[in-house]
């Protein structure tokens with residue numbers, strides 16, 4: 001990090017539903033690509049459920065027990081490259097069921113925080129196969145407080161507002177958001193950025209699994225709502241340097257947080 005700037009690399013990738021071995025192999029290649037080149041990122045981010053995809057009928061069998069395989073890979077990568085990793089989310093098997101969980105590793109490879117998706121998406125049958133998390137997702141990134149939401153979570157503006165009120169200056173959103181809802185994806189992410197005057201960094205998967213196709217369009221949006229980077233529909237590493245000082249500048253220009261009237265609503 002230089003000053004309050006943070007270089008992020010968002011790994012937009014295909015996910016092979018029901019085939020963790022193929023996904024681990026693909027991810028290792030993508031991670032190597034993310035840290036290649038001169039401008040190394042300081043934070044690398046992955047999409048939702050990248051280990052299994054939405055092979056939910058088999059999720060008990062293929063989810064990562066306690067996230068052990070994932071933690072080993074991401075921790076070693078973070079430590080070897082001195083980079084923070086926001087590990088998308090994975091299907092994580094615990095004693096009481098399977099969770100849709102993000103792990104965050106710091107530059108030393110230590111597990112710094114985690115978050116399990118709190119809103120399960122019925123349109124993709126999540127509530128039939130997954131357990132919902134019970135805590136909010138927070139992390140430190142680029143010397144600032146930040147929050148995490150997973151995919152469907154972005155439809156709940158009160159969650160983003162709560163994270164912002166608690167100090168978040170950026171919101172990280174791993175996703176598997178399919179067609180035909182690109183308009184919702186772009187609009188909701190942009191709205192969360194504008195209304196909370198925060199950066200939104202969102203990583204979607206791409207490619208096709210069964211009858212679902214995923215449009216990619218990972219996005220990096222600034223606190224004024226400007227899209228500073230947007231991917232297309234193919235696999236790519238989306239890169240940007242975000243200047244966290246912009247958060248205070250935007251909040252000073254239009255003092256939304258001071259003007260709130262929570263006693264009325």
Ligand SMILES: NC(=O)CCC(=O)C(=O)O
Nearest residue numbers: 121151152176177178181
């Ligand atoms: N994986 C998800 O949570 C998908 C959410 C989604 O597609 C939506 O429209 O909301």
